[in-house]
Amino acid sequence: MTGIGKPTTWCEWQSLPGRWHPTPEVLAETLDGGQSFRWHQTDGIWTGVWAGNIAQLCLRDGALHWRAPASLQSTVASALPLCLGLDRDWTALTDSLPWRSDAHLAACIAAFPGLRILRQPFGETLLGFLCSATKQIVQIKQMVALLAKKHGAIICRAGPLTPPSGGISNAARQFHRLPRWDELARVSEKELRACLLGFRAGYIHRTARFLAARPGWLEETESLPYAAAKARLLELPGVGEKVADCVLLFGAAKLEAFPVDTWVLKSLARRYGLDGWKPAPVAHFGRTHFGPLAGLAQQHLFAWERKHGGR
């Protein structure tokens, strides 16, 4: 648990309970397609950090396997299934989307079968998406990594990422968790800017101060139904419609949230004839057209657009 002393070793690879058999592409799109900014892939192994958890994932013969630093094994074993949405039947959820009457949605689903929505810590999701304004995923990941490295507590040190025979990196690596909001409230805006945040530093600084003055506010928000939770998130500086919906979709599993970003705007403009529509009416169209699981549909449209973008 502490950052000093001998690095812990990784436990043995174990098969993941549940019935998710994603292709490498679907796994990548789920972990690194803009929902989360703390999963990184090296040599076919995905490493993810959330709250105090560290896990690695890999595909072997089409089956998903995981391991964790030995000292964290039991906590990760219980946290990982929820994080990956293994508690829900995504086949059934996806099947209930209106793909039978929507050929484009059907194509998007077929392109990424089994794509799912992650369930990440609420506060960390808020932090990630406060960084996201007019930035691409690579850059958001850099910001978040710097925030963790400079302002987040060390979770543990773990041994080589790859087996010794792999020869890529045998150095033990330190893993930091993201700073909590009460910790961020003590970081100056200037220090935040040093994490490549630019004008987003102000959003994070002011949001941190807001939250620090209201203990329990964030937890309470997470527990509210979608509409009420969204209204509260919109009170935060730097949180608009799009960020609020992302936080609720990826950090609270509210599948009715329908974030409208430039990709989804383009997708609906071209595929659904909504040229020239503004984000607000597009969001309304999305919620009514795709129904109560609109957020899941959105993720498929988003993935398709990223893959085929520009055509």
Added chain:
DNA sequence: AGGCAGGTGGCCA
């Protein structure tokens, strides 16, 4: 080399 990027907030009519 310079424009652009998973938006938001604050101005104007």
Added chain:
DNA sequence: TGGCCACCTGCC
């Protein structure tokens, strides 16, 4: 309400 524009700065 609706449309612009500044806001930072590292990447492609």
